[in-house]
Amino acid sequence: MQKISKLGVLTSGGDAPGMNPCIRAVVRTAIYNGISVVGIRQGYKGLIENDMFEMGTRSVSNILNLGGTILKTARCMEFHTVEGREKAYKNLKDHDIDALVVIGGDGTFTGALKFSQQFPDVRVMGIPGTIDNDLYGSTYTLGFDTATNTVIDAIDKIRDTADSHDRLFFIEVMGRDSGAIALRAGIACGAEGILLPEKATAIDELIELLKKGEFNKKSSSIVIVAEGDKSGNIYDLAKKVKQQISNYDIKVTVLGHLQRGGAPSSFDRILGSRLGYAAVNALMSGHTQEMVGLEANVIKTTPIEEALTGHKFKLEDDLLQMVDVLSI
Ligand SMILES: Nc1ncnc2c1ncn2[C@@H]1O[C@H](COP(=O)(O)OP(=O)(O)OP(=O)(O)O)[C@@H](O)[C@H]1O
Ligand SMILES: O=P(O)(O)OC[C@H]1O[C@](O)(CO)[C@@H](O)[C@@H]1O
Numbered sequence: 001m002q003k004i005s006k007l008g009v010l011t012s013g014g015d016a017p018g019m020n021p022c023i024r025a026v027v028r029t030a031i032y033n034g035i036s037v038v039g040i041r042q043g044y045k046g047l048i049e050n051d052m053f054e055m056g057t058r059s060v061s062n063i064l065n066l067g068g069t070i071l072k073t074a075r076c077m078e079f080h081t082v083e084g085r086e087k088a089y090k091n092l093k094d095h096d097i098d099a100l101v102v103i104g105g106d107g108t109f110t111g112a113l114k115f116s117q118q119f120p121d122v123r124v125m126g127i128p129g130t131i132d133n134d135l136y137g138s139t140y141t142l143g144f145d146t147a148t149n150t151v152i153d154a155i156d157k158i159r160d161t162a163d164s165h166d167r168l169f170f171i172e173v174m175g176r177d178s179g180a181i182a183l184r185a186g187i188a189c190g191a192e193g194i195l196l197p198e199k200a201t202a203i204d205e206l207i208e209l210l211k212k213g214e215f216n217k218k219s220s221s222i223v224i225v226a227e228g229d230k231s232g233n234i235y236d237l238a239k240k241v242k243q244q245i246s247n248y249d250i251k252v253t254v255l256g257h258l259q260r261g262g263a264p265s266s267f268d269r270i271l272g273s274r275l276g277y278a279a280v281n282a283l284m285s286g287h288t289q290e291m292v293g294l295e296a297n298v299i300k301t302t303p304i305e306e307a308l309t310g311h312k313f314k315l316e317d318d319l320l321q322m323v324d325v326l327s328i
């Protein structure tokens with residue numbers, strides 16, 4: 001097996017708290033094992049534009065507690081093309097990089113797999129870094145825990161004012177294709193309703209539920225709507241409900257990008273450290289086209305292809321079933 005002498009590391013897609021502890025672990029594990037490290041700025045964009053720099057052990061000092069990613073990130077259309085990936089390959093070869101660690105979500109992994117199929121001589125290892133928690137092969141992705149805690153903190157505050165005014169709030173959380181944050185935050189905050197992209201929304205059922213809550217003398221109600229829910233725009237949804245429950249004072253809050261920021265939680269710092277360390281060790285053992293993940297508190301690797309397609313629906317059944325029961 002060919003030894004790795006230099007590896008590149010990048011973060012791609014939406015930033016996620018925990019990416020920095022993970023970068024630190026990748027850099028230090030590699031250097032500890034005699035492998036040089038090149039940081040690539042702005043994900044695949046930096047790879048194509050040759051925006052790279054040598055990283056030493058001190059370049060990752062005191063970043064464990066930082067949100068975002070010191071390597072910066074981007075969404076890069078050019079990497080979707082064969083020509084874009086050729087440019088990226090040429091730059092990697094010019095820097096003598098023989099392995100690549102990509103930290104990102106499902107899109108990042110799709111790009112990594114295509115790149116690696118086109119240029120199999122560069123070993124590629126994926127690390128699940130996305131607040132969306134939408135990859136198979138790791139119970140949790142980096143950033144999901146911190147983002148969910150941020151959302152819970154915000155919804156608790158909204159509950160205070162909702163309760164004081166006897167109001168119904170519709171709260172939009174992130175998740176273009178994933179209801180993971182919505183479901184967890186919904187359980188943790190006692191939401192009366194949770195709308196998810198993975199499930200068809202029955203507006204009539206939601207209205208019945210809210211009416212029941214009113215009848216049961218609930219002083220406030222909260223409906224969490226994941227960004228990608230198929231019932232459409234949250235403001236239109238609130239209007240539709242208002243037409244059916246006219247005596248309820250209804251407000252809408254969109255939490256937006258504050259969900260992606262902030263210092264990583266203890267869980268994400270440790271997860272990032274474990275996954276970064278594991279990714280470098282897996283590459284050194286000859287693995288490629290795989291993702292490192294954590295399941296049942298054990299680090300494992302999963303082929304990227306499986307990580308992308310293994311589970312279409314990852315949301316826990318018991319959480320889905322208990323929503324209506326616990327909010328009566
Ligand atoms: N089908 C694809 N082919 C090649 N590259 C892709 C493909 N899909 C995504 N990528 C690359 O990966 C980048 C990141 O993907 P995307 O924007 O979907 O974010 P992500 O990694 O899923 O993270 P998140 O969902 O958390 O924001 C894209 O900007 C693009 O450069
Ligand atoms: O910051 P952007 O590019 O608008 O991305 C928003 C999207 O990124 C994610 O937050 C994942 O990082 C999705 O849940 C959301 O739909």
Ligand SMILES: [Mg+2]
Binds near residue numbers: 013105107130
């Ligand atoms: Mg994604």
